[in-house]
Amino acid sequence: MAKKKESYEDKMERLEKVVAHMESSELSLDESIAKYEEGINLYKELSKLLQEAEGRIKLLNDNGEVDFAQE
Template identity: 50%
Template structure:
């Protein structure tokens, strides 16, 4: 299961492992359900990270857009 402070990249790697394991058809139905549940929790965590990051980008863009537009172009 995804830990609270686990990185986005590590969670993506774990999710890929889960998908590969489920694609392999070498596990029981019970094992499949267990890792499916883990994968669902990881997906929810990843979705939250992406939503939070998108919100931060929108805030930074909205705040920084005026400053960026005020900077004159550098002529080479």
């Protein structure tokens, strides 16, 4: 069975939970490293999604659409 693709918002919520857990808990070194790795991986996934969205917006702008950031 195929795994459901998580949305940007779902990934961001997971990252926020990881950060909150790291800030509020006394974790062992191994747990801290595992949470840090999870957070870094989520950050990379989120960054990739944002870059893809930016590329799609740029493509639309290059095709005659107005750049809303310059208005």
